[in-house]
Amino acid sequence: MDSISLSEVTVIRRTHLGFMHSFKQPFSGVTRSPKFCSSKVEGSNAISSSVSSTKSQFGKGESLARIADSGYKMNGVNLKNRTLISSVKERLLLDVYDDEYGGVVVDHGKLPSNPYEFSSMLRNSLLNWRRKGKKGVWLKLPVEQSELVPIAVKEGFEYHHAEKGYVMLTYWIPEEEPCMLPANASHQVGVGGFVLNQHKEVLVVQEKYSTSLNTGQWKLPTGFINESEEIFSGAVREVKEETGVDTEFLEVIAFRHAHNVAFEKSDLFFICMLKALSDKIIIDNLEIKAAKWMPLVEFVEQPMIKGDKMFKRVTEICEARLRQRYCGLSPHRLVSTFDGRPSSLYYNVVDGNDDDDPSHSTCTADFY
Numbered sequence: 001m002d003s004i005s006l007s008e009v010t011v012i013r014r015t016h017l018g019f020m021h022s023f024k025q026p027f028s029g030v031t032r033s034p035k036f037c038s039s040k041v042e043g044s045n046a047i048s049s050s051v052s053s054t055k056s057q058f059g060k061g062e063s064l065a066r067i068a069d070s071g072y073k074m075n076g077v078n079l080k081n082r083t084l085i086s087s088v089k090e091r092l093l094l095d096v097y098d099d100e101y102g103g104v105v106v107d108h109g110k111l112p113s114n115p116y117e118f119s120s121m122l123r124n125s126l127l128n129w130r131r132k133g134k135k136g137v138w139l140k141l142p143v144e145q146s147e148l149v150p151i152a153v154k155e156g157f158e159y160h161h162a163e164k165g166y167v168m169l170t171y172w173i174p175e176e177e178p179c180m181l182p183a184n185a186s187h188q189v190g191v192g193g194f195v196l197n198q199h200k201e202v203l204v205v206q207e208k209y210s211t212s213l214n215t216g217q218w219k220l221p222t223g224f225i226n227e228s229e230e231i232f233s234g235a236v237r238e239v240k241e242e243t244g245v246d247t248e249f250l251e252v253i254a255f256r257h258a259h260n261v262a263f264e265k266s267d268l269f270f271i272c273m274l275k276a277l278s279d280k281i282i283i284d285n286l287e288i289k290a291a292k293w294m295p296l297v298e299f300v301e302q303p304m305i306k307g308d309k310m311f312k313r314v315t316e317i318c319e320a321r322l323r324q325r326y327c328g329l330s331p332h333r334l335v336s337t338f339d340g341r342p343s344s345l346y347y348n349v350v351d352g353n354d355d356d357d358p359s360h361s362t363c364t365a366d367f368y
């Protein structure tokens with residue numbers, strides 16, 4: 001770990017005590033004393049005078065290591081050896097690891113439980129990171145330590161994203177450079193299942209909750225995929241959950257990209273063709289009012305389908321696929337050296353005579 005300069009220690013001690021002083025009441029989260037950010041606080045004089053006399057002895061920027069070697073005593077703490085210094089430094093700075101972009105990620109497993117300690121360590125760490133030329137700071141605060149959130153915000157951290165168990169905050173240090181931290185995830189991902197049975201009937205549902213425009217309309221089963229879930233398995237799961245029908249995923253037939261759909265987030269909606277493996281319908285009463293098999297010709301003639309450019313086009317594409325005049329995308333599991341992880345690449349092979357992998361042809365799959 002790097003040494004920390006005396007001038008930094010001055011600031012550290014002053015801000016730490018200043019913070020402690022401002023909390024005469026038990027820590028209360030958002031409400032805080034106006035003295036929170038003040039460095040001119042009662043009790044800091046003794047420290048600054050004692051440190052300034054040390055400054056004249058060692059000069060500005062002198063390292064703690066040298067002070068320790070000299071057996072210097074500061075505020076009753078005898079800094080007489082490096083072990084002690086290292087323990088002082090450990091208490092002063094948050095544990096972090098470097099990221100690959102010149103920034104740091106705070107180790108959330110080693111956050112101090114005491115808010116006062118956290119505040120002090122965060123300030124000291126910011127000074128230290130700034131001095132080292134660090135760029136972005138990622139600070140994940142678990143819900144069990146939510147009392148630390150207002151402290152970080154007060155120090156200039158911004159919300160990046162939140163999940164049930166934590167909030168992630170970020171801080172961009174270089175004032176002269178634009179913030180390069182990537183924004184939070186911008187999209188939700190939905191799936192819709194076009195399921196046909198051997199009688200050329202489409203599986204359709206009526207949603208329990210819908211806009212007045214959609215009320216009573218028969219539509220394809222739709223839903224959202226879960227975190228770490230594949231599009232192909234999400235589509236099969238959604239159809240099964242809503243209707244009880246088992247299916248096999250065949251192809252992504254098209255996808256729609258829309259913006260400002262859910263709390264300013266965009267929406268990617270993958271329309272998937274699935275092969276029915278069972279017929280029996282058991283609806284999910286929580287989400288679905290009714291479900292049934294509807295003849296394809298009847299489905300196409302519905303006013304909501306005929307009168308809507310998007311639904312009409314989707315249906316036309318599905319029909320073209322049934323006539324084998326169109327080819328969707330099927331998933332292929334691959335491991336890339338880029339990240340060493342398996343992932344799904346969706347593509348098709350038009351003529352089926354691909355020397356590399358003829359089985360990749362997707363246009364010949366049967367639907368029923």
Ligand SMILES: NC(=O)C1=CN([C@@H]2O[C@H](COP(=O)(O)OP(=O)(O)OC[C@H]3O[C@@H](n4cnc5c(N)ncnc54)[C@H](O)[C@@H]3O)[C@@H](O)[C@H]2O)C=CC1
Pocket residue numbers: 188189190191192209214219222223224267268269270286287
């Ligand atoms: N529903 C439709 O007619 C259409 C849906 N899509 C796409 O399908 C995908 C999934 O959308 P939908 O099935 O409409 O999802 P949705 O908005 O109906 O949500 C799915 C289910 O989550 C629950 N839910 C959602 N928000 C809730 C809330 N605020 N409070 C309580 N429960 C809530 C409900 O049980 C709901 O049935 C999206 O990508 C969307 O763009 C595309 C075109 C039409």
